[in-house]
Amino acid sequence: MEGTIVLYTFPEIGHVISTVELGKLILHRHGHQFAITVLLTIGFGDSPSITSYIDTISRSHPSISFRRLPPVSVDPANPPRSHEAVAFDFIRKNSDGLLQSLLDISTASTVKVLIIDFFGTSAVPIAKALNIPTYYFLTSGASALAAFLYLPRLFERSTKSFKDQAGVVLDFPGLPSLKATQMPEPTLDRDDPAYGELCYFCDHLTKGDGILVNTFEALEPKAVELIASGVCVPDAPTPPVYCIGPLIGDESSRASDSIVSGQQDCLSWLEKQPMKSVVFLCFGSRGRLSAEQIKELAVGLEKGGHRFLWVVKNPSSHDGGIGDVDLEALMPEGFLERTKERGMVVRSWAPQVAVLRKEALGGFVTHCGWNSVLEAVAAGVALVAWPLYAEQHMNRNFLVQHMEMAIGVEQRDGDGFVSGDEVARAVRELMESERGRELREKSWAMREKAAEALGDSGSSTTTLAELARAWSRLPKPMNSIQCKLWVSALV
Incomplete structure (x- = not known):
């Protein structure tokens, strides 16, 4: 075994399921090369359904390790914020726990890659400082990714909240237009802290080493071609996009x-x-x-x-x-x-x-x-x-x-x-x-x-194999001694 792939998910059941399915797929196809560790937060979004799901997966797939970060608390009323703003603040406050977890894992295994949720952007500088390659995993499709990559351009041109623009239609290059009032909730109100957070998330999609997407090429060929053409991010290089789906959870758990x-x-x-x-x-x-x-x-x-x-x-x-x-x-x-x-x-x-x-x-x-x-x-x-x-x-x-x-x-x-x-x-x-x-x-x-995409010679299987080969050739990140020196320098 060459190292560990760490998956850092968002505390919502749909995101957790997709992330675990990604881990299961990697193990199924490349378990001889990599171990899988999933990092879970504590303190926001906790629910019996997530706990039950993780317990079931731990029994049915003991090769997947789950590591819980230290509990973190956020006060939604201080200052008063939307549900999304509180969630984004919570993820950021887990940075210390994420760092320590990566350090702990690195003492027993080489962390080859960190794969983060769309909302896990605060992990990027930590991973880069530790010389760990970082990939995004988008639990939505390639079409949504194309829209998210372009969103910073819409934000720059907007002078008032989308919720106040009834009748206005927003245009995305190569994609269907959308009513301004139907944009995702965090973008609707410019005065909501979640607005700035989502701008940050979308802008930093280009900062990772690549983006994994839960889709397959035959389902969204127009979106895949659109992203590859560069029109979604005209002012910066777009990282490679890897379609590795469809990943579908086992609902029995x-x-x-x-x-x-x-x-x-x-x-x-x-x-x-x-x-x-x-x-x-x-x-x-x-x-x-x-x-x-x-x-x-x-x-x-x-x-x-x-x-x-x-x-x-x-x-x-x-x-x-x-x-x-x-x-x-x-x-x-x-x-x-x-x-x-x-x-x-x-x-x-x-x-x-x-x-x-x-x-x-x-x-x-x-x-x-x-x-x-x-x-x-x-x-x-x-x-x-x-x-x-x-x-x-x-x-x-x-x-x-x-x-x-x-x-x-x-x-x-x-x-x-x-x-x-x-x-x-x-x-x-x-x-x-x-x-x-x-x-x-x-x-x-x-x-x-x-079904063909996930077959032995299918597009998603081939794409994942390409990624696995690239990950196996990556140089080692900092060793545990270097990591500790780096943390000491921060303190």
Whole structure:
């Protein structure tokens, strides 16, 4: 074994899962060369789901080492800040713990490479000082990467907050345009500290030795070519970009036994439905709709007339736990009874990967989170795109206009509300129209390309092998004595 690859993730379950899947892939293909250590923070974003997931992975993949950094606290009220600003501050405050962890790991093994999350930019100067090559890992796709690389140019030209620019459309070279008010939350308010932080993150994407992306070339060829052309960063070299996906997590480790045992019924129900007849609706681990929107969505499903499997969480105003969803109170009166012959409503969670791979699935209404997109792509399921937060509005436009694998819903300006009539229209278009048939055919063909990318001679496998060869040839970073001298100089 030639050394250790250290992965530094962001404390959110989707990021953690993608990072662990990257580690598993490296071990599967190149475990004879490298050990894997994943660094985890403590103090912000901690959740039972992350703890349970890590515990399960530790048992099923003991070759992956997890190291927790010392606890760090941040006060969201001092000064008052957005959730994103607090998260970014928290990551920065983990710099000391990150440094010490790299020093500790280096006493037993050579740290060949540090792979950091998009939000882990504060690690770059530490790794460079220790002479450790640093690569970014983007848990979004290549299209989102192209947009993030270009964002500093939009920031430079903007004179007021994007949230105050209703009706303004932002142009990205070679990419679909986007309404200013649909930009990722940290960019909306120039007075929010998160705005400056995201500017910093985007600008420093070019400072790494390379960028790994959870996608594959056949899925996003336009974006891959766009980045390589240099138009996203016209004033600086763009680091090499490596498409190494699709990385899809093992969902059996994501939910507690009590939830899983109660939700497996949906798989049995799907097996009794006709082929390609069911629309699946699920909005991700963080996706919670308002009570009004839940009722309106139910109205749309009833009007649409198609079979459906719908995962319902408590509304966004509700503080209750995962298992106490009151469906009778949330749904329109009589909805569950009227639709019981063609629909199933599941509380809180369903085994999404398994659901998408069932023959009964004909479409997927999704929030456009990238993990969910890749799961649908790998299963060959066409999409109805209903973005909620983060970069999901970007993903919607990419899916609809560039990849041509989704039908987008029209959302009300301001709050993103979707009418029942619009829900019915989008579902019918996907399931009944000629365009929907074409999207389903393209999605099924992309399923084959996704499998090919991870095959023994596939594009993603070849790219990872190229990286592994480069990493194995890298000179050794500082030894432990040099590291200690360097730290002493800082103190």
